[in-house]
Structure formats: structure tokens, C-alpha cells
Amino acid sequence: NAGVTQTPKFQVLKTGQSMTLQCAQDMNHEYMSWYRQDPGMGLRLIHYSVGAGITDQGEVPNGYNVSRSTTEDFPLRLLSAAPSQTSVYFCASSSNRGRYEQYFGPGTRLTVT
Amino acid sequence: AQSVAQPEDQVNVAEGNPLTVKCTYSVSGNPYLFWYVQYPNRGLQFLLKYITGDNLVKGSYGFEAEFNKSQTSFHLKKPSALVSDSALYFCASDSWGKFQFGAGTQVVVTP
Numbered sequence: 001n002a003g004v005t006q007t008p009k010f011q012v013l014k015t016g017q018s019m020t021l022q023c024a025q026d027m028n029h030e031y032m033s034w035y036r037q038d039p040g041m042g043l044r045l046i047h048y049s050v051g052a053g054i055t056d057q058g059e060v061p062n063g064y065n066v067s068r069s070t071t072e073d074f075p076l077r078l079l080s081a082a083p084s085q086t087s088v089y090f091c092a093s094s095s096n097r098g099r100y101e102q103y104f105g106p107g108t109r110l111t112v113t
Numbered sequence: 114a115q116s117v118a119q120p121e122d123q124v125n126v127a128e129g130n131p132l133t134v135k136c137t138y139s140v141s142g143n144p145y146l147f148w149y150v151q152y153p154n155r156g157l158q159f160l161l162k163y164i165t166g167d168n169l170v171k172g173s174y175g176f177e178a179e180f181n182k183s184q185t186s187f188h189l190k191k192p193s194a195l196v197s198d199s200a201l202y203f204c205a206s207d208s209w210g211k212f213q214f215g216a217g218t219q220v221v222v223t224p
Contacts, residue, residue: 004156033212035214040122040216040217041216042203042214042215042216042217043157043203043212043214044214045211045212045213048211058211059211090156090157092156092157097207097211098145098207098209099145099162099164099207101147101159101162102157102159102212103159104149104156104157104158105156106155106156107154107155107156
């Protein structure tokens with residue numbers, strides 16, 4: 001199993017550009033989520049999904065959009081990039097919400113200039 | 114609202130000495146608590162979790178954690194630290210399906 005994969009590994013955007021961060025998992029997990037990691041702030045939940053067709057907002061959803069058309073894929077869209085979105089983004093999946101540990105992807109380092 | 118706090122930005126320990134990384138939580142109801150480790154330029158890796166039952170939880174790589182309800186703490190421990198344990202450690206809680214991470218504690222183990 002590849003686990004959780006993310007592409008790209010690195011990305012530089014100009015302010016106002018849009019892009020999609022890709023996330024896929026091959027473990028048939030129902031629960032998937034997106035986090036951003038900033039120094040001194042830990043990981044903050046952006047959006048999450050409890051199954052195909054179902055998404056919800058996390059702690060910091062503004063400026064981001066998600067959809068979940070299949071169990072395997074959970075892309076994160078930046079609608080109009082801002083310098084405040086410079087961060088490292090992690091995708092994670094688990095069997096279900098709650099008591100189940102999450103499996104994390106390797107991350108995408110995004111810089112917005 | 115749920116939250117977890119890691120009061121130390123960094124913990125320094127000599128190899129072979131005991132390692133403790135502190136975490137306190139504020140969660141309504143019964144908490145689900147987790148520890149993760151992050152090595153440089155990598156994603157987070159699961160170490161252990163407390164769901165219910167025995168207050169002492171054993172996990173990967175010789176780590177363990179003690180759940181203390183009266184002190185609302187879930188400290189991570191290792192009896193004898195290795196240089197390879199140097200990494201960033203995160204405590205996390207789950208309440209109603211939403212994960213909340215602490216800010217992280219950098220562990221530095223010196224030879």
C-alpha cells in the first residue's frame with residue numbers, strides 16, 4: 001500500500017493564483033482531512049470529510065475549498081492565493097472519526113509571493 | 114471547546130536519560146488523546162492513543178503515556194532516550210470527530 005500520497009511536494013504561487021493540492025489514499029478510509037502547519041501553531045484543521053460526497057469545515061476553512069467525489073481522493077483548492085496561505089499542508093486519513101489514529105501524507109510546502 | 118496544551122517548546126535530554134513530554138487537555142466528555150511524532154520534512158507518525166481503560170498506554174518505539182484525569186494530563190514518556198528520538202512531538206485530542214493538535218514540543222537528545 002502506498003498509504004496517503006500528496007502532490008506536489010513543493011509549489012510557489014503568486015498572489016491571486018489558484019491551484020489544487022492533490023491527496024489520495026489506498027486504505028479504503030472513510031475519514032479524510034486537510035491540515036496546515038505553521039511554526040508554533042501545531043496543525044490546524046482546514047476541512048474534513050466523513051465519506052464520499054460529505055465534507056465539512058474545520059478550524060481555518062476560509063480561502064479553501066474541498067470536494068470528495070470518491071473514497072480515495074480529497075483535493076484541496078486554493079481559490080485565490082494569499083501570502084497568509086504560505087504553509088505546509090498535510091492530508092490525513094483514518095478508518096473513521098473519533099478513536100482512530102490518522103495516517104498522514106508527506107506534505108506539500110506552499111509559498112505564496 | 115476542546116484544546117490541548119504543550120507547555121514546553123523544547124525539551125533537552127541526554128541520551129540514556131528519561132524523556133518526558135508534557136500535555137494537558139481541556140475536553141468535554143470522555144477524551145480521545147493521541148501522541149504523534151514528526152521527523153524533519155516528513156508527515157506525522159502515530160505513536161499511541163488513549164481511548165478508555167488502563168491509564169498507562171504503551172506505544173511504538175518504547176514510548177508510553179499516562180492518562181491522568183484529575184490533572185487533565187497525558188504526558189509522553191520514554192525510560193531511556195535515544196539520539197534518534199530527536200523530533201517534533203504533538204499531543205492531540207479528538208472530540209466529536211474533530212482533531213485538535215497542540216503546538217508541538219521539539220525534543221533534542223544529545224549524545
